[in-house]
Amino acid sequence: KAGVTQTPRYLIKTRGQQVTLSCSPISGHRSVSWYQQTPGQGLQFLFEYFSETQRNKGNFPGRFSGRQFSNSRSEMNVSTLELGDSALYLCASSLIDSSGPTDTQYFGPGTRLTVL
Amino acid sequence: GEDVEQSLFLSVREGDSSVINCTYTDSSSTYLYWYKQEPGAGLQLLTYIFSNMDMKQDQRLTVLLNKKDKHLSLRIADTQTGDSAIYFCAEGSTGGGNKLTFGTGTQLKVEL
Numbered sequence: 001k002a003g004v005t006q007t008p009r010y011l012i013k014t015r016g017q018q019v020t021l022s023c024s025p026i027s028g029h030r031s032v033s034w035y036q037q038t039p040g041q042g043l044q045f046l047f048e049y050f051s052e053t054q055r056n057k058g059n060f061p062g063r064f065s066g067r068q069f070s071n072s073r074s075e076m077n078v079s080t081l082e083l084g085d086s087a088l089y090l091c092a093s094s095l096i097d098s099s100g101p102t103d104t105q106y107f108g109p110g111t112r113l114t115v116l
Numbered sequence: 117g118e119d120v121e122q123s124l125f126l127s128v129r130e131g132d133s134s135v136i137n138c139t140y141t142d143s144s145s146t147y148l149y150w151y152k153q154e155p156g157a158g159l160q161l162l163t164y165i166f167s168n169m170d171m172k173q174d175q176r177l178t179v180l181l182n183k184k185d186k187h188l189s190l191r192i193a194d195t196q197t198g199d200s201a202i203y204f205c206a207e208g209s210t211g212g213g214n215k216l217t218f219g220t221g222t223q224l225k226v227e228l
Contacts, residue, residue: 004158029213033215033216035218041218042218042219042221043206043216043221044218045203045216050214055214056214056215058215090159091215092159096214103214104147104149104161104164105149105161105214105216106161107151107160107161108158109157109158109159110157113165
């Protein structure tokens with residue numbers, strides 16, 4: 001099976017712009033989670049989508065949003081970019097049903113976003 | 117609240133065993149995970165342990181869980197230079213949904 005894929009791998013934007021990142025989960029996986037990784041804050045949970053619904057949300061401002069499509073692919077969007085949004089954005093997918101506990105998450109290679 | 121702590125660095129000689137430690141605070145965690153991250157790459161799942169287990173062995177990897185002290189460790193036997201990476205422990209949320217809380221990561225350096 002193909003792993004989690006993320007596009008693009010690298011992105012350079014300027015302050016004030018917006019950006020959309022894409023994630024394709026492992027085939028058959030229904031849950032997609034997003035994480036931000038920075039040297040200062042480490043790995044932080046952004047949000048999780050399951051069956052096209054946001055099921056869990058981390059402590060990030062409303063500029064960070066996401067969505068999930070019927071084929072489980074997910075996108076996250078960051079509006080009005082700030083310098084501090086420069087980070088590696090990681091997507092993870094897991095095979096989970098709506099009533100199950102936490103399930104093993106498999107990560108993609110990430111999108112490296114640089115905000116100038 | 118949830119908090120996961122790890123020591124920042126570990127240096128070992130090739131062929132020795134490495135032990136990476138982690139402490140967590142959420143006693144309701146269902147699963148505890150170990151991930152490996154090499155430079156410029158995403159996170160690779162190494163192994164996980166269910167919270168009602170004390171130990172899990174997977175080839176060169178041994179995970180020990182002390183629930184009373186909320187302490188998790190990862191032992192890598194016969195450490196190789198290819199094991200040089202950052203290792204993250206993570207706890208899984210049980211409050212519904214799928215969320216991992218990660219430790220700060222331990223950078224393992226394997227010297228010849």
